[in-house]
Amino acid sequence: MKELLNTQKSYIQYLNDIENLFQGDNFDFNLLKQLKDQIYExxxxxxxxxxxxxxxxxxxxxxxxxxxxxxxxxxxxxxxxxxxxxxxxxxxxxxxxxxxxxxxxxxxxxxxxxxxxxxxxxxxxxxxxxxxxxxxxxxxxxxxxxxxxxxxxxxxxxxxxxxxxxxxxxxxxxxxxxxxxxxxxxxxxxxxxxxxxxxxxxxxxxxxxxxxxxxxxxxxxxxxxxxxxxxxxxxxxxxxxxxxxxxxEPEKIFKDIFIKHLKDLTFDILGKINIAKSAMSNSHDDNERVIQDLSSGMQRIEEKRNRLIEDLQDRYSERVVNNCVEHVGRKLSDNIDELLVAIKNNSDLNQTIIEIVRLSFADKLKSEIGELSGDIIEEFNIELRSLNTLMTNYAGSEWVDDLSEKIKGKIEATNSLLTKLSETFSTKTDSGKVFKTIATVLAITTGTLAPLIELVIVFLPEIVGFFGKQQQQREIKNKIQSEIIPSIKRELRKELPKVINEQLNQMIENISESFETDLSQKREVIKQMQKERDEKLHNIEEEINKLNAIEKSIISLSENTIYA
Structure with missing residues (x-):
């Protein structure tokens, strides 16, 4: 049998205990089960x-x-x-x-x-x-x-x-x-x-x-x-x-990987309980109006997503490409003395350039996408603000802003290239997207730029062999500045638009999907509770008390496990 860390055992038991609290209830536990499998594996x-x-x-x-x-x-x-x-x-x-x-x-x-x-x-x-x-x-x-x-x-x-x-x-x-x-x-x-x-x-x-x-x-x-x-x-x-x-300290590393996601999952489950209690307490007509409103919100999210993707090239892509290319060029210029040393010592100029390009490109791309994601989340947020009035009794007055902050944290984790398979609430098939940014950066810097750099280096003058004179050093420096760096920038400008469009397109899809999924889950909870309310009209108070007891137990479990 596989040996588990104490932290693994504790987290798996925590999720099992939560699941057991809902025995006989029709709550969706797919995300909980996925996270539990990921913790075990x-x-x-x-x-x-x-x-x-x-x-x-x-x-x-x-x-x-x-x-x-x-x-x-x-x-x-x-x-x-x-x-x-x-x-x-x-x-x-x-x-x-x-x-x-x-x-x-x-x-x-x-x-x-x-x-x-x-x-x-x-x-x-x-x-x-x-x-x-x-x-x-x-x-x-x-x-x-x-x-x-x-x-x-x-x-x-x-x-x-x-x-x-x-x-x-x-x-x-x-x-x-x-x-x-x-x-x-x-x-x-x-x-x-x-x-x-x-x-x-x-x-x-x-x-x-x-x-x-x-x-x-x-x-x-x-x-x-x-x-x-x-x-x-x-x-x-x-x-x-x-x-x-x-x-x-494997226990600490393991905790660092999963603790935020356990907290997020707990917060989501408690939110669903509050919506379920509200649906039980409110009238059938109120529930139906909120269900229709949430459906309308999902439609607006889809329409907004389509508009954003249509405007991608004009509004975002060109700016991101230009900022990334210029940043890489500046970093290469800043490190030109190191490139000279690589030539002088007969070391790998190709590898040195690739390292500088990869690090500077990845860093700038992360920054650009991180900034844009905040703007795009805000645009989706605006689309949903009209839902606040009806949803206040179900999810609190700040639910749209709370949802936006949660999505922003999730997107920031992905954009910072941090997310591992174990850190997503998606399936293993979907989670392959998480590595796309990293693979993209490496593909561009190694598959596209490496052959180009090798070709440009061939055209460095033969004075490389007579590196001792100051004049020749200046000439090589000028060649790097006037030929190698501009060639790299030109190649990046050719290759980046398609790649950046894919990245930004995926980001918009991820953000819109996160909003739609949350609205859909809220809608389904209200539908389910409305059905149970109609079937158990004489036991509404008993059902609400049951949900209160579950909520109290989850809070107690979380205080002893993930907030201890």
Whole structure:
């Protein structure tokens, strides 16, 4: 039987208790059951990230107590590898289309030759340490410095799914590189927590190690204004790493994932109870008028949605495209000295540009869509204000504004690229939309821009080979400013309109659907209560008392579980 965290057990019991309170009543519990399933199934992915040769795989081999992960393989063949407990040891290689192929654990060389076929691996080992860290699933990520394709396959899949990240920095590097800081900025944008391990500390004297630890801590404080754990690991890293995993606090992470949604669900259920009580108390004619009013409101929402989508291009899309493109251009210009260093040191200029574009584009797109979502929610809000008069006796005088705020919070979570499968009240099929923004950003920066950048770099003058002279440095800088950056901006302007339209269209659909769903649920509760009222006309007071008792019990349960 699957081992559950105490928090998982508590939340599942809480939802079971609520469901049991309504035995024999016709309340819709689909959302509750979906959330309960998601709580039970939730895993906590723990990606281990760092530069190629930072010592991630060696560290994990020591943690496992055996040399099973390949060490020192070519960066271009590196794939993200999930370490999972299983009695029957094997590897599942996951293809890009989601299908799987099974291998023996000795077949890493075979997989390496076919790495382009797969997105990631699942390595099942009969290992007590992996069993002990459940529900954490440790993931050995491709190093920064791996092929752009493999690196971005891993980023695409694990960045939105990772629950907590462990960042490995070799003491030999001496600090966190600018490239790594950008990766950490993406984690912070996703509100993912992380810790930093300084590896191979046995290769340096104690005072040198302490200097590196202090410098890394200072970099994190300056970049993120936050105190992150920075811990050393050396030869005895197997015990240290196990102790470090114990500090990650899975119970807290699990609570952070689900607590808001449990509160939202509880609030919705209590709201339905109040509507049910009002429907029982009010006359048949009043109920019918509100039912008609809610139907009219749903029609107005649909009409408003259609008008907004028709006006999408003129009102929103062009502005968002232009703001995103100009923001990316400014960020590239701001980092032009780093691009020069990449050329001078013969490092990967392509990768550096891609990182800057991806981070700046994602950040600006999030900001733009977040701002627009507030405006669009307000437009739907205005459409519903006329319903306030009749609905006040059922849902309170501020119900439209309360609904708008709830939808705004939901949209903000999606737009900040935070939402995981477990954090939505949708089905697994629908929740695939949640990752669309992340996939879109990565597709544009890797699939569209990477070939373009490679082509533009070809046209850099041969003076790159004579980088020592100041004049040549200025000329290269001018080439980047006048050729590479404008080419990237031109390509973005060609590719972004369709993508932005899709994003904004989906946002409008999500907002309108949220309003329509809420109105529909209110309408159905009133219809059901009206039916029961007509059937139990002589027992209305008894039914209302029953609902009052359920309400009181739910409040008590919530105080002891989600508000404790």
């Amino acid at each position: 939730q895993e906590l992915l723990l990606p281990i990230i760092g530069a190629f040769s930072a010592g991630k795989s060696s560290l994990l081999n020591k943690f496992l107590g055996r040399d099973v992960l390949p060490v020192g393989i070519a960066p271009e063949t590196e794939l993200a590898t999930e370490l999972r407990y299983g009695v029957n040891e094997h590897i599942l290689a996951i293809r890009l289309n989601g299908t799987e192929e099974k291998f023996d654990i000795s077949d890493f060389d075979v997989i390496k030759m076919r790495s382009a076929e797969f997105s990631h691996l699942k390595l099942y080992l009969n290992n007590e340490y992996l069993k002990a860290v459940a529900p954490f699933v440790v993931v050995d990520m491709p190093g920064f410095g791996s092929s752009l394709e493999n690196h971005n396959k891993a980023i695409n899949y694990y960045l939105p799914r990772g629950a907590h990240f462990v960042v490995v920095v070799s003491v030999e590097e001496g600090n966190i590189t600018r490239s790594m800081l950008r990766q950490l900025q993406e984690l912070q944008n996703l509100e993912r927590n992380f810790m930093v391990l300084v590896s191979k500390v046995n290769l340096r004297a104690e005072h040198q190690v302490n200097e590196v630890l202090d410098l890394v801590s200072e970099q994190l404080q300056i970049s993120f204004s936050n105190d992150y754990q920075v811990l050393p690991v050396g030869e005895s890293s197997e015990e240290q790493f196990r102790e470090i995993l114990a500090k990650v």
